[in-house]
Amino acid sequence: MFKLKKQSKKSNSRLGVLSTAHGSIDTPFFMPIATKAAIKSMTVQEVKDLGAQIILSNTYHNYLKPGVDIIKKFGNLHNFMDSDLPLLTDSGGYQVFSLANLRKIKGDDIEFQSHIDGSKHILNPKKVVDIQVTLGSDIMMVLDECVGLPSTKKKATEALERTTRWAKISLEYKNKLNKKSADIKKQLMFAIVQGADFKDLRLRSAEELTAMEFDGFAVGGLAVGEPTKTMYQVLDYTVPALPEDKPRYLMGVGYPENIVEAVKRGIDMFDCVIPTREARHGKLYVRRKKGLGDGFYETINITNARFANDKTLLANGRFGKYSLAYMHHLFKTQETLGTRLATMNNISFYLDLMSDIRKAIKVRG
């Protein structure tokens, strides 16, 4: 359930509360990613302490490893990975179209080979719901087809039509399951708007999906290599086509400034691998100014020789008195503590950003 708390008068940004089976979440929010049932180098308790309200995991990866049977033995993914935070699981649509090999679509079945060991598998809309029921996701995403950008209109149209059909199958199947289990009924289900960068297709996708009773709507198929301007344009015409009383999720986005801009356009939810992936490469996010305007942050490459002597404390000493010189040393000597501290730094940067965004909407309207 989503409650809109405040609609900004200056932009389309808004404050809300999303209630899930594992607790309520203030919007707009960012989800740290636990792709394979683990956040890179951190515990769930640690990201919670940094301000995380919810984490994201991947249906595709959990389905392949450890597999549904093992998760089932533990009750749900929360228990398996020892998490008491709400959990959103993506549908595997994006992964099966980007990672898997020898992919074939037959009717509503996607046949593919695992990117890990080449084993053959089938996913379809109902199976993806079943897997997410087993995972115990607080928010499940419907199976969708995500096309890369640029895309032909023909390809984008086909993907849109398939996504709508699969969304309908998923929702109807979920509604059936709801009658059998109060726990399943509590699991929210979001649909995913596709349509590449064609305005008419995005509006059609939004219209078809919002005609159904989903708990929230995602904008998919962005952050797939298109210019930032294109992403913003798609949001400019897509978000207004989504209902005000449902949460809006921009999948896989993005850099801090993308998040700020997307919030202004009415987006409530984000996830992205950037903070954790860049941490592993020694790229640290550092706040430079108050506010969210130009130059409010910068990234530094901690492996750069200029940090070898730098006594500045990482994150103002929040995680211990670790200087940038020490971080530089850890990265130059491949000590895993370096990646861990860099990950904490970057995740906390993103979570603080969201907290600042919420404050800004609250205070400045």
Add this chain to the structure above:
Amino acid sequence: MFKLKKQSKKSNSRLGVLSTAHGSIDTPFFMPIATKAAIKSMTVQEVKDLGAQIILSNTYHNYLKPGVDIIKKFGNLHNFMDSDLPLLTDSGGYQVFSLANLRKIKGDDIEFQSHIDGSKHILNPKKVVDIQVTLGSDIMMVLDECVGLPSTKKKATEALERTTRWAKISLEYKNKLNKKSADIKKQLMFAIVQGADFKDLRLRSAEELTAMEFDGFAVGGLAVGEPTKTMYQVLDYTVPALPEDKPRYLMGVGYPENIVEAVKRGIDMFDCVIPTREARHGKLYVRRKKGLGDGFYETINITNARFANDKTLLANGRFGKYSLAYMHHLFKTQETLGTRLATMNNISFYLDLMSDIRKAIKVRG
């Protein structure tokens, strides 16, 4: 300063307290290793919370990276790595003889090339003291020459003689520095008994070194590939040649049963890479029984398929509700959280072992 608190009547084991500039340490103890100024995947605060009283770092590695100039800017290694625990630094003798390339001894200089980048360096007894003064080591080790086993008597004799000469140079130099600085005076200095597995050489080394006023004595040159029986034999005749009122340190040892046996032979201090290195390979130490007799522990290889479904909690849930099945999953998917939790498990196993050993000496005499 070392105070002997209790001498067992049943064995040569004993309880004591070793006072250092950064606090007192109950003996016998184990030192987690921070080779390159970082414990593998853990913070110092975390190993402290697990019961670590002191950590060990390496002169050779810190000298090469980050280098003495950088440590100097931070005051000492404690500040650089944000540690408030006492610190023992080995002399680099072992590393320069095992890791470095194109090693040549000219007089008291060891010329060598860095194993990292081939750069040329010289270490000698005084320089090693200087480096450890900069590191701010609570316990510094003198430069020694460690021969592998088996060794010819000639080679072992030469190494012994060099070690004695270097010990003398180191102590005299340190005594000079003591007069200049109260901080340096507080740094303890230990000598290292060599002599391979020749009884007469070990006794000669012990005699020569204990004639000098060191703060403690290490038994070096063991755990270098010899049979366990040989290690125990060397201890059987070497330890009684060391003074009762000084701490005794068995360098680089070992498996839990080696530690138990060495304590029985009168050893007070240990360090070893085993718990952290084996953690990275998925080998977990698990306590099986009370007491320290046969079969009191086992190791499990968490990557083994038999753990895929195992709901047993890692370390009885001490670090979170992480099952062995989850640990198996983390290792099979190369998630770094797995290494981190395995490292915590193994280090805590070793620290608990030492705590149990101390209790056993206290209670049973």
